[in-house]
């Protein structure tokens with residue numbers, strides 16, 4: 001049963017934290033609606049398809065430290081949209097965004113809606129999108145965008161929460177998605193996942209993850225270190241790709257140029273300083289916020305924060 005006075009709930013952002021909050025509130029009887037600026041659910045649990053190649057170009061895997069997330073992963077595995085990748089690591093199946101997409105399936109979700117302003121007041125909030133659409137009224141609005149964006153969005157409607165969100169700090173991450181002809185890089189790759197390198201923090205071959213295409217091109221995801229990412233953050237994507245490729249090519253031992261090389265800029269990638277509270281909620285206004293930035297820079301923190309916010313809204317927190 002929804003809490004008295006809170007029935008219609010808007011959730012902004014369809015990453016894991018927002019979708020978990022929406023799912024838990026929907027189960028409790030709230031009329032939820034998710035608004036997402038991009039084309040689908042997943043957030044940083046992301047899969048990019050380009051030129052016939054698919055890459056997990058955001059989160060690489062997830063782990064469970066707590067019982068709640070372990071139980072959630074078990075449910076995902078039993079429903080076939082996650083699986084183990086090694087001893088204690090898990091990935092979405094067939095791609096990293098699969099669990100979030102599956103959870104969002106069946107929940108009202110409007111994509112291509114970039115929240116610009118929260119208008120109205122307690123009991124009758126409306127959302128105005130950059131694209132021009134207006135939605136509402138809602139009894140509660142929960143924002144799960146990265147903390148700097150959440151702080152801006154909440155500045156007028158809930159200044160205290162905005163100030164709290166503004167405390168979180170992130171490292172950016174520049175990511176390079178590469179595809180090579182099968183024989184143009186050693187098989188298996190002769191470089192560790194985490195090479196000790198000033199520019200490169202992580203190298204993974206997508207085809208070595210379970211349930212991914214193994215035949216054909218060798219698809220490789222490269223994450224730059226925070227230092228490299230900060231230094232090159234504002235460069236054009238082609239310049240980022242060129243600089244990262246120059247850094248990683250000697251590590252990979254490639255014998256020819258890649259057939260595909262695209263960079264992605266994650267401006268708010270990895271939480272370095274979280275807020276230190278599981279979620280933010282102002283009961284008088286009916287405004288709340290969640291996200292990994294509340295707790296830590298990992299998938300489990302996004303789950304824990306989304307769940308904590310749903311419980312708090314329901315008066316169970």
Ligand SMILES: Cc1cc2nc3c(=O)[nH]c(=O)nc-3n(C[C@H](O)[C@H](O)[C@H](O)COP(=O)(O)OP(=O)(O)OC[C@H]3O[C@@H](n4cnc5c(N)ncnc54)[C@H](O)[C@@H]3O)c2cc1C
Nearest residue numbers: 013015016017037043044059060115145291292298299302
């Ligand atoms: C390169 C990279 C590698 C990573 N590797 C790992 C890893 O190996 N293991 C791990 O556990 N974690 C990893 N992470 C972190 C992990 O991806 C995040 O902790 C988690 O996915 C965050 O979920 P979230 O719901 O808090 O935020 P997000 O997934 O960022 O979701 C926020 C959503 O809000 C939407 N949004 C933003 N602004 C608006 C707006 N104005 N209107 C509407 N919608 C909006 C966004 O489009 C997005 O969909 C990695 C992250 C990156 C970027």
